[in-house]
Amino acid sequence: MxxxxxxxxxxxxxxxxxxxxVSIIRYRYTPFSFSSLSSQFLENDQLYxxxxxxxxxxxxVLLGHLTAFLMPGAILSWNANPVRLFLLEATGVTMGMLAxxxxxxxxxxxxxxxxxxxxxSTMDVIILVLLLVQVVSxxxxxxxxxxxxxxxxxNAAPYLxxxxxxxxxxxxxxxxxxxxxxxxxxxxxxIGLIPFTRLVHFLVVPLHYLWRTxxxxxxxRRPEKRFNSQSGR
Amino acid sequence: MFNGKGRGRTLLSLALVSVGLVAQDAEAQxxxxxxxxxxxxxxxxxxxxxxxxxxxxxxxxxxxxxMAPGSYLDRGDATATELLKAANGVKMPDLGITAGEAxxxxxxxxxxxxxxxxxxxxxxxxxxxxxxxxxxxxxxxxRKHFAKGAPxxxxxxxxxxxxxxxxxxxxxxxxxxxxxxxxxxxSAIETPAFPTMQNVFAKAPLTAEEAFQVAAFLGSVSKEPPxxxxxxxxxxxxxxxxxxxxxSRIVARRRFKGVRSQLKPKA
Numbered sequence: 001m002x003x004x005x006x007x008x009x010x011x012x013x014x015x016x017x018x019x020x021x022v023s024i025i026r027y028r029y030t031p032f033s034f035s036s037l038s039s040q041f042l043e044n045d046q047l048y049x050x051x052x053x054x055x056x057x058x059x060x061v062l063l064g065h066l067t068a069f070l071m072p073g074a075i076l077s078w079n080a081n082p083v084r085l086f087l088l089e090a091t092g093v094t095m096g097m098l099a100x101x102x103x104x105x106x107x108x109x110x111x112x113x114x115x116x117x118x119x120x121s122t123m124d125v126i127i128l129v130l131l132l133v134q135v136v137s138x139x140x141x142x143x144x145x146x147x148x149x150x151x152x153x154x155n156a157a158p159y160l161x162x163x164x165x166x167x168x169x170x171x172x173x174x175x176x177x178x179x180x181x182x183x184x185x186x187x188x189x190x191i192g193l194i195p196f197t198r199l200v201h202f203l204v205v206p207l208h209y210l211w212r213t214x215x216x217x218x219x220x221r222r223p224e225k226r227f228n229s230q231s232g233r
Numbered sequence: 234m235f236n237g238k239g240r241g242r243t244l245l246s247l248a249l250v251s252v253g254l255v256a257q258d259a260e261a262q263x264x265x266x267x268x269x270x271x272x273x274x275x276x277x278x279x280x281x282x283x284x285x286x287x288x289x290x291x292x293x294x295x296x297x298x299x300m301a302p303g304s305y306l307d308r309g310d311a312t313a314t315e316l317l318k319a320a321n322g323v324k325m326p327d328l329g330i331t332a333g334e335a336x337x338x339x340x341x342x343x344x345x346x347x348x349x350x351x352x353x354x355x356x357x358x359x360x361x362x363x364x365x366x367x368x369x370x371x372x373x374x375x376r377k378h379f380a381k382g383a384p385x386x387x388x389x390x391x392x393x394x395x396x397x398x399x400x401x402x403x404x405x406x407x408x409x410x411x412x413x414x415x416x417x418x419x420s421a422i423e424t425p426a427f428p429t430m431q432n433v434f435a436k437a438p439l440t441a442e443e444a445f446q447v448a449a450f451l452g453s454v455s456k457e458p459p460x461x462x463x464x465x466x467x468x469x470x471x472x473x474x475x476x477x478x479x480x481s482r483i484v485a486r487r488r489f490k491g492v493r494s495q496l497k498p499k500a
Contacts, residue, residue, distance in 0.1 A: 048485070049481075049485075052481065053481070076384055076385075076388075080376060080378065080385065081375070081376065082374050082387060082396040082397035082398070083397045085375075085396075085397070086397050086466070086469075089466055090469040090470055090473060091473070093466055093469070093473070094469075094473030094474055097470055097471065097473075098477055142466075143466060143467055144402065145401075145402055145403040146399075146400075146401045146403070146466065147387070147388055147389070147400075147401045147403075148403075150384060150387075150388030150401065151384075151388050151389050151401065151403050154384045154388065154433045155429065155433060158432075158433075169432070171329075171432050172432050175429045176429065177403070
């Protein structure tokens with residue numbers, strides 16, 4: 001009981017406070033370090049596939065978690081029909097697998113590509129491994145402890161909401177199996193490590209690009225023409 | 234007002250009020266955590282009728298068992314093993330009852346026994362109709378909502394062929410549960426006291442009628458083979474993944490690959 005109180009009350013609060021405080025400090029002192037420190041310039045081919053798979057997969061999975069956290073009732077209503085429930089779960093599993101594929105490819109790239117190795121820090125490897133734990137434990141939960149979308153809404157959502165209302169109720173998750181518990185704990189760890197890693201980039205996602213006035217890039221000549229004439233064909 | 238005698242009276246009345254409150258708490262707790270399987274004086278359900286508990290067990294044994302039934306079974310306690318047999322192998326869950334609460338429940342049971350008071354009821358006792366079974370299946374699968382908003386059983390449980398691509402697997406398969414729990418099943422699911430369920434269902438209990446119908450459905454499948462391990466989810470997931478990869482290959486054809494590769498003379 002005491003362990004559960006620490007792991008599911010003390011630990012998440014500790015990690016959230018750490019994330020907020022250190023993010024503020026880092027932004028005040030080194031604002032230009034808020035970036036993913038792109039290595040696209042050093043290697044672009046593997047990055048294109050890895051990064052796209054990873055981001056599409058993980059963003060959709062995260063949006064699913066966010067929806068279930070904010071509107072658990074809506075998820076349960078959707079799941080009232082077993083076919084719809086299955087479609088939701090299958091979408092989640094597909095996106096989880098896509099994220100896993102992208103993540104593994106990014107991890108391999110980071111550990112094997114000679115140019116990328118030069119710009120890789122310990123924290124980069126730590127956060128990638130943690131994300132791997134997160135995605136694998138999430139897929140394991142989805143496949144072994146079905147139907148996660150429903151019991152997230154009944155057990156995990158009230159627990160997470162209770163944390164936000166400063167009235168923690170760890171009893172909602174205390175009796176869950178080890179797999180889902182690892183998933184939650186590694187999530188809290190990742191949140192705590194956000195300001196110490198490249199993950200800070202998601203705090204400064206340039207969402208305003210979506211509605212700012214478009215910037216036109218004007219080329220002197222039409223690119224196709226130029227390349228064709230210069231390559232001497 | 235605050236002379237010695239007056240203060241004494243105030244304290245006494247406060248003490249009486251708090252004793253009353255403890256008794257009320259114990260009864261509320263009994264209803265929430267014990268009544269799904271036990272009654273006092275209304276007959277056995279999943280577990281034994283607790284009437285006359287003090288005549289059968291010592292206080293130490295009973296309160297200790299309430300707090301951690303699992304540990305009694307683990308160390309092979311003779312009485313606990315016998316009780317488990319009598320309950321068809323249905324283990325009493327560890328409910329996180331504290332020493333103080335266990336003592337209050339012991340007192341509640343003892344007081345009720347002495348006063349001839351009945352706590353709980355043996356549940357609905359009418360014969361099961363086909364309509365009950367059909368309704369129970371709809372409730373189990375979630376196609377029909379529980380009146381007080383409880384989540385569908387299928388979220389975490391499977392039962393024979395219920396659901397599309399099977400039931401949940403966070404909780405146990407309930408195909409054969411009716412044979413194990415017998416008549417007590419309906420009341421066990423009315424306010425389930427199992428650790429993962431009790432917080433969820435304390436807020437949204439089933440009505441006696443709904444519990445009866447779900448139990449009727451589970452009774453109707455109890456002779457069927459247990460739910461198959463369904464592998465449709467990972468398979469459909471993989472199909473989705475392969476489809477996604479194909480789409481991304483098509484999208485990537487129009488990808489801007491930089492100018493350098495095109496400028497380099499081809500070897």
